[in-house]
Amino acid sequence: xxxxxxxxxxxxxxxxxxxxxxxxxxxxxxxxxxxxxxxxxxxxxxxxxxxxxxxxxxxxxxxxxxxxxxxxxxxxxxxxxxxxxxxxxxxxxxxxxxxxxxxxxxxxxxxxxxxxxxxx
Amino acid sequence: xxxxxxxxxxxxxxxxxxxxxxxxxxxxxxxxxxxxxxxxxxxxxxxxxxxxxxxxxxxxxxxxxxxxxxxxxxxxxxxxxxxxxxxxxxxxxxxxxxxxxxxxxxxxxxxx
Numbered sequence: 001x002x003x004x005x006x007x008x009x010x011x012x013x014x015x016x017x018x019x020x021x022x023x024x025x026x027x028x029x030x031x032x033x034x035x036x037x038x039x040x041x042x043x044x045x046x047x048x049x050x051x052x053x054x055x056x057x058x059x060x061x062x063x064x065x066x067x068x069x070x071x072x073x074x075x076x077x078x079x080x081x082x083x084x085x086x087x088x089x090x091x092x093x094x095x096x097x098x099x100x101x102x103x104x105x106x107x108x109x110x111x112x113x114x115x116x117x118x119x120x
Numbered sequence: 121x122x123x124x125x126x127x128x129x130x131x132x133x134x135x136x137x138x139x140x141x142x143x144x145x146x147x148x149x150x151x152x153x154x155x156x157x158x159x160x161x162x163x164x165x166x167x168x169x170x171x172x173x174x175x176x177x178x179x180x181x182x183x184x185x186x187x188x189x190x191x192x193x194x195x196x197x198x199x200x201x202x203x204x205x206x207x208x209x210x211x212x213x214x215x216x217x218x219x220x221x222x223x224x225x226x227x228x229x230x231x232x
Contacts, residue, residue, distance in 0.1 A: 037166075037223075044122060044209065044224070044225045045158075045166065045209055045211075045223040045226070047220065047221040047223060050221070059218070059219065059220070061220045095165055100156075100168070102171055102172055102175070104154035104156070104171060105153070105154065105156075105212075105213045106154070106156035106168060106171040106172070106211065107158075107166075107168065107211070108168050109168075110166055110167070111165065112164075112165055
């Protein structure tokens with residue numbers, strides 16, 4: 001079955017960086033893009049960016065440009081999301097999500113989420 | 121602020137029908153980008169409920185249905201069950217700013 005398994009809880013100090021991983025299994029990794037979506041406590045879902053697992057092409061919203069880097073390692077079927085210059089506003093659960101098979105830009109499989117706490 | 125607008129909450133009694141609206145603009149839903157819906161139970165990851173406006177992934181009951189018209193979309197749930205109590209999010213794509221994925225703010229469904 002298709003699974004996206006993310007790395008564990010992270011606690012960071014303001015100004016630090018974080019790197020979350022998302023290991024895929026059950027499908028051909030390079031056939032689908034991966035997006036990252038975050039959810040602050042009690043808040044809704046926020047799209048953070050997308051990466052093609054085929055060629056590494058990325059797309060980031062203006063809000064995160066310059067602060068986020070998404071990469072993939074096709075040898076291990078793993079996607080990574082790097083976020084720098086953390087503030088308390090970055091405290092959230094971070095999800096990776098796979099592009100849907102239908103090609104209409106839905107997310108058909110999600111990781112379990114990685115909780116990140118930014119606190120001094 | 122979320123790009124897509126949803127009501128913060130809706131409620132209904134078991135067995136009833138409820139609908140959740142999702143209002144966009146001419147740069148997303150109105151530009152013919154597909155609308156998708158997710159269900160998020162407390163403490164879990166979102167789950168794809170409806171994709172491509174009206175399609176249900178395997179395993180999603182036919183009590184859930186989606187529709188889109190103009191710049192708005194709706195999710196309908198019939199025969200409400202206690203297990204349907206969750207947060208629901210609509211999602212689409214927006215062509216502004218070079219193109220980006222967008223979500224609604226989410227709607228909390230309470231089963232009375």
